[in-house]
Amino acid sequence: xxxxxxxxxxxxxxxxxxxxxxxxxxTIWRRFAVPENITLGRLHQVIQIVMxxxxxxxxxxxxxxxxxxxxxxxxWGPPVNPEARKTLIKALNGKRTFNYxxxxxxxxxxxxxxxxxxxxxxxxxxxxxIEGANACPPEDVGGVPGYEVFLEAMADAGHPEHDATxxxxxxxxxxxxxxxxxxxxxxxxxxV
Numbered sequence: 461x462x463x464x465x466x467x468x469x470x471x472x473x474x475x476x477x478x479x480x481x482x483x484x485x486x487t488i489w490r491r492f493a494v495p496e497n498i499t500l501g502r503l504h505q506v507i508q509i510v511m512x513x514x515x516x517x518x519x520x521x522x523x524x525x526x527x528x529x530x531x532x533x534x535x536w537g538p539p540v541n542p543e544a545r546k547t548l549i550k551a552l553n554g555k556r557t558f559n560y561x562x563x564x565x566x567x568x569x570x571x572x573x574x575x576x577x578x579x580x581x582x583x584x585x586x587x588x589x590i591e592g593a594n595a596c597p598p599e600d601v602g603g604v605p606g607y608e609v610f611l612e613a614m615a616d617a618g619h620p621e622h623d624a625t626x627x628x629x630x631x632x633x634x635x636x637x638x639x640x641x642x643x644x645x646x647x648x649x650x651x652v
Contacts, residue, residue, distance in 0.1 A: 472497045474578040474586060475548065479507065479560070481596070482569040483604050486635075490592035490643075491575070493583050495652055500528050500543035500551060502652045506587045507560060507570070509646045512596030517563035524553040566603040587652060589643040595635050611635055 474493045481488040490510045494503060500521055508515045520529040520540060528551060529540035552558065552574065560570040583590075597607040613625040614633045626632060 473580060474582055476575045476578055476590075478573045478575050479511065480571050481511070482571055484594075484607075486594055488594040488596060490589060490638075492587055492589045492592075493578060494548070494587045495580075496549040496577065497547045498587075498652050500546050500548060501530075502650075503548055504543065504560075505650055506647070506652070507562075509650070510587070510589055510592070510643055511562075511570070513562055513568075514599050516599055517565070519560065519562045520564075521551070521558060521560050523551045523558040524555045526551065563599075566600065566606070568597070568603070585644065585648060587647045587650075589640050589647065592638045592640060592643075593636075595633070595637045598629055598633070 472495045475496050476491065476493050478491050479489060488511075492506070492510050494506055498506070500523075504519055504521075505515070507513070518529070520527055521543065522528075527538065527540045528543040528546055530544075531540055531542055556574045558572050560572055562568045562570065580586075598610070601607050601610050609621075610625060610629075610633070613619045613621040614629070614635075616622060619625075
């Protein structure tokens with residue numbers, strides 16, 4: 461009688477991604493690693509954490525000519541392919557760049573580039589944030605134009621909207637702040 465030996469499934473390669481918030485100066489960006497077989501639904505959660513968003517709004521991926529998101533059961537909004545089970549590597553279909561839109565009102569457009577493929581054991585945890593720069597804008601600030609006004613009011617104690625802006629946000633905002641270690645602590649709490 462022969463005994464069947466089950467070998468452990470090989471770990472999947474990682475994709476090193478670079479995400480950048482479009483039309484922002486200075487650039488708000490992050491570099492992070494995810495498994496190549498991450499679903500788009502899980503990738504959405506990773507993007508929310510790595511960028512600093514709160515996941516309060518709708519989102520959509522545009523990858524290789526297809527749109528992915530959470531289909532509206534009532535048929536409102538543009539049709540999208542379901543993101544829940546579609547893996548990033550399959551959606552890419554050989555492409556190296558794609559787009560992610562968060563908050564259809566403020567319209568935060570992100571450009572994501574696959575920089576390279578890495579062996580599964582490259583990072584101590586997955587997902588993993590390698591580096592980044594600058595703070596993510598606050599939720600509901602009014603898109604790029606609203607964020608510019610927000611920054612002006614925050615930076616100038618003599619600005620007529622300074623006190624109201626600080627009260628609305630809850631504290632002084634530092635647009636240069638990014639805490640990679642904090643992002644990686646949050647990443648330890650999610651499973652991909």
